[in-house]
Amino acid sequence: MDVPLPFLLLLSVLHLTLTGVFSKHIDHRNLFTQRLCCKRQSHFVYIGQDISGSPVNVDVGMCKSHCGGASRPSHETRQQEYSRHSSMLEFLRSKKTRPRGPSAPESAGPQAQLPSCGMNQVCEPTGMRVDRLLLLEGPREVEVIQECQCEIKLTQCLRVPALRTYYSDTPYETVLDVGDCSRSKGSPEGFSCVPTKFDSEFVETPNKVELIQTVVTCELKESCYRVPYMEYYYEVVNSDGVKEERLKEINIGRCLGGCTTGNRCLLRNLSDPAVCHLWAEKQPSSCVPEGYETHSFLNQHGEIRTVLSITSCLCQN
Template sequence: MICMFFKLAITFLFLDISSGRHTPWRLRPRLTESLDELDGDEEQIRNVCCKKMKQTLFIGKGSDGEDIEVDVGVCRQSCAKKAPKIKKKEFERLLKETEPGVNPIELFLSLRRNDVFNSCLPGYTCSPSYAKLERYYTIDGALDVPIIDSCQCKKSLSDCGVADKPVLFFSGTPFEQFVNLGTCQADAMCSEDSTCVPTKNTTLSIEGPNGIQCVEVIEECGCRPSCYRASKLENIYDYTDVDIESDKVKPELQTIDIGICVGPCNLPSHKVKKCVLRDPENPKRCLSSLTHRPTGCQPTSFKTHYYMDKHGNSRSVLAIRHCSCK
């Protein structure tokens, strides 16, 4: 039956070519709906294709001198969408529902096509569902290694912002708990000379098998150049407006953003000269210079905050305003 169908289809094709006419192959709406029914599991297939793949990482050597390698995992597209097998009765039904001008060969091939596409729908990325920290002991000490548990399609951010990053701490112990550490969306819309990076962090205290542990959590992200100023908060007690001789002392708690310089700098590894004294009559002429090695991303300007301690002494705190490579 199938052989007869192909012979008939090829005969129709040659008759059409020999007549010198080009018949546009059109599909009726009913046929389009039928094709959608066959491909209706697209979103499910995409999520299935977003899988955790193996990625081995060397973390150190054990007490026996052997290398310790851990499969930390990576989220990648793992398959292509394949059209389901077409049953004979289903194909005959679709063929009857089409217009007379539809090419049977094109219809058959369209139902048998294999479409390769991204593992997630537009606006989504294949990302870890969550990661868990597992502790390994090397000759250099204990290491907490984040390991991807599973992957799924997650909605991407259109702007630079904080995305969820759940991490399971103290897995396999009575203290295990999830903490959303946050992450800056890597594919956010930033200019060519900047990237989406953390600009403000905070710390959480969580209890584990070995006592209290501080965990850093990302609060804000922004588009910044390679060397940039990130927020770092410092709490101080100011006694300026307090009677320090009084028994009931209630100092003012101030939170100051002292800042921190973060990021790499493409600086030369050799020492460079910096002119410290120039000829007044010829500024281009250097009379004295100092040789130093570039230090990287460093503060370039500061702001001073003043306060008074419990003993009445005037104190000051320097807050970084700008950073640059130098």
């Protein structure tokens, strides 16, 4: 049966109209929209001085989850703003003393308030690059975010994949899964999901073979915790009047974690508090051994050898 052309045109118009109205209500469920909103943004961090004495700022990146809302200034706009000042310190001072302008108007649409990754997901890095920089005080490794993606929020402490690219853009480029521990949201107060067992992988380099530490197992631990660390010694024992040399294994342990807390940001952006312009130096860990055991044995030279092993760790006051 032939359908009149005007009727077909009417159906097409109705389809487009209903599709447009319907998409306004389900756009936040669209997978492409979610992926588009979770993306990498520039985040420059001062690393130090290079061998010429010039400051080194690296774009380590950050994963930002946002849909709608006010747009951020472009890179060119920020560069023009920097160029008006003689130094970065003067620029930061001007940002700190600048009067707060009128707040941005609230977005009329409800979509601007919705998380781009959904209620049970989070915007996180999926690929990292390890850059090696030669600074005045020596070589330093910096991890740079390459890509971001919506990942499911985990409520359990698990070992999760963590891809790292070493010697990028060289004949020795290697991608390894070094592993990481999930940022568990269901952890008890004062506990964190931390690595407790490690392994290693070999990476070929222009000068030598490099050993990269990888995470094998994660567990819920307090911020300062003990992990196994094995050492082997030769022990001489007397068995029925006969001296016998054996291999003695001692788990001497190691203390991992940190006890310092608080915000290291010294200067935040007035219009966007999520942006930090100046960071304080990272405090050294004060997680130290608390309890220990003594292991004494006769070594190959007939001498008594004493080795101490860590049994527990604590935060030093």
